[in-house]
Amino acid sequence: MKLNFNKQQCFAVPxxxxxxxxxxxxxxxxxxxxxxxxxxxxxxxxxxxxxxxxHPVEMRLEKHNDQWEFVYITDFSYQGSPYPELAKDIDVCFESKRAYSLYSGWSTDRYAKKLIKLFLTNFIAYHDMDVYNARIGFEH
Incomplete structure (x- = not known):
């Protein structure tokens, strides 16, 4: 199975x-x-x-008209003490056309696009360094 992506979504991805x-x-x-x-x-x-x-990263895609579209891409990090829990650090929501950063909140402007570009560039570099174990969940 090869994914055919809708590349016209609100945020460009590499x-x-x-x-x-x-x-x-x-x-x-x-x-x-x-x-x-x-x-x-x-x-x-x-x-x-x-x-x-x-940081762990999760990406959800859904199929629409034989094309796959991103729903969200989320980066998690441990937050809080004395008992840290995984929390959203960066969240790219393609449906609402917004991006979230733990330290600056939700954004829809130029800042969101820069954040997404930096985040995804780094994620791809880390993946190329083979630091991740990947799992894929399928929903019917």
Missing amino acids: TKLYSLLNHELAQVEKQELNAYALTFNFRDPSYSAERGGY
Whole structure:
């Protein structure tokens, strides 16, 4: 199964991200071809609140008219003490056309586009460094 993306969504994503997701999907032995939604989870197995590491990232895609569209891309980080929990650090919501940053809140302007570009460029670089274990969830 190869994902055919709708590249006309509200936020531009690097072309390399499309290739990366198709590559990860190709690694799955048992693909569920009739899925209408996919959730990609990228985890650094050594990431912890104490030691740090690469933040977990989750991406949800849904199929519309034979094209896959991003619903959200979320970066999580440990927050709080004395018992840290994973919280949204960066959240790109394609449906509401907004981006969230833990330290600046929601944004829809030029700042959102710059944040998304930096976030995704870094994510792709970390993926290329092979720091993540990837899992894909299929929904019918």
